[in-house]
Amino acid sequence: MRERFGSRSAIVALIAMTLAVFLYVTTEALPIGLLPSIAKDLGTSASAVGLLVTAYGLIIVVATLPLTRLARRLPRRRLLCLLLAVFVVATCLSAVAWDYWLLMAARMVTALSQAVFWAVVTPAVAGLFRAEARGRAVSILYAGASTATLAGIPAGTWLGQQTDWRTAFLALSGLGLLALVTVMVALPGMPPGQGAAERGSAPDRGRYLSIVATTAVAVTGAFTALTYISPFLTGVSGFAESSVGPLLLVRGIAGLAGVFVVGYLIDRHGWLTMTGLVGLQALALAGQYAFGASQVATVVAISLSGFTLAGLTAALGARVLVYAPGESVMASAATSTAFNVGITVGAFLGSVLLPGPGPRGTVLVGALLSLAAFAVVLAEPRFAHRPKPAGEPLLETTGVA
Incomplete structure (x- = not known):
């Protein structure tokens, strides 16, 4: 397996950085689950604890591009180790924070490190593997x-x-220390700009901008529907409140499956894979809107939307490495920003729609936005600015209509 996929050190580094991704995402949302105990311990309100998550996301949206631009000249191993060290210290500080504002400050520092981490980690991982295995590596990440x-x-x-x-x-800080030490040992040192995936393998500004636009619109559609899925499940589909957790678990399992299916397909059928994912998301949300009164149909629809959103995340990361018109780190930073803008705008749209059209309205708008994203990705080959010479490697042309 290692001979076909990557070296032992590359696989160890991939596992360590996958752990780091796991830790960052867990840390970002964890206060939601611990909201009552944090509020009681620090003597603050539940809404104030909720701001710990909202502010975290906004920091990532605002800081990703400027901080990545400042940090992109640092050697990749040194930069990733620095970011993980910041994560370890700031998360530990969160654990010992004696008041709300110290906890807020510690989380903002963690968010700043995550903003750069998302931009750097995908090219760093991809550069450890052969071109034909990069999509699979990114999907594992x-x-x-x-x-x-x-x-x-x-x-x-x-x-x-x-x-x-x-x-x-x-516990998160301790696991972060494990990831830091492993990255320090397993990730090879390399000057910035010299890695195998530091620039797009088939640079194309038109297709890259199409990918960014697809990201923003598709993610906005997904989160317009997803943010208020609980009221839909209980109010429209008639599920008991106790069923919401298990249903979201089913959705999460489908998402994990989506990531691995995309990893299998993306290196060979890039554009087709992404087109299929966005189209399936539009179909799933449309089906949820039309047949949401049926519990069976709703379970199928939310499973499909979970599959597509998680798969789309991996597909976007891999395709940016193909078409990035300049440095892949900056291209990844822009895509990450578009993704987080989609989350923020989608959640806002959902909050506006919920009091009026209600949960079904959020799903309908999510479906329409997903359909718009499908139109963008369907037209992506028309935006190509780069001629395709004869004999071009498979990775660079795969999936082009």
Whole structure:
């Protein structure tokens, strides 16, 4: 397996950085599950604890591009180790914070490190593997995010409830130290700009901008529907409140499956894979809107939308490495920003729609936005600015209509 996929050190580094992705995603959302205990311990309101998550996401949106531009000249191993060291220290500080504002400050520092980490980690991982294996490597990396949603956040919530919320953050800091040491040992040192994936393998500004646009619109559609999925499940489909958790677990399992299916397909059928994912998301949300009164149809629809959103995340990361018109780190930073803007705008749209059209309205708008994203990705080959010479390597032309 190692001979076909990558060297032992490359696989170890991939596992360590997948763990880091898992930790960042878990840390970002963990206060939601521990909201009552944090609020009680620090003597603040539930809404103030909610701001710990909202502000974290906004920091990532605002800081990703400027911080990545400042940090992109640092050697990749040194930069990743620095970012993970910041994660370890800031998360430990979160665990020992004696008041709300210190906890907020510690989380903002963690968010700043995550902003740069997302931009750097995908090219760093891809550069460890041959061109034809990079999509699979990136899909494994992004499986860390799906696993965090599926298991990390529930496990952290459980640990915090059984012991103390601070224990959960200390555990994340300790695992971060493990990831840091492993990256330090396994990731080869390399000057910035010299890695195998530091620039797009088939640079094309038109296709890259199409990918960024698809990201923003598709993610906005997904989160317009997803943010208020609980009221839909209980109010439209008639599920009991106790069923919401298991249903979201099913959705998470489908998402993890989506990541690995995309890893198998993306290196050979890039554009077709992404087109299929966005189209399937539009179909799933349209089906949820039309047949949401049926519990069976709703389970199928939310499973499909979970599959497509997680798979789309991995597909976007891999395709940016093909078409990035300049440095892949900056291209990844822009895509990461577009993704987080989609989350923020989608959640806002959902909050606006919920009091009026209600949960079904959020799903309908999500479906329409996904359909718009499908139109963009369908037209992507028309945006190509780069001629395709005869004999071009498979990775550079795969999936082009």
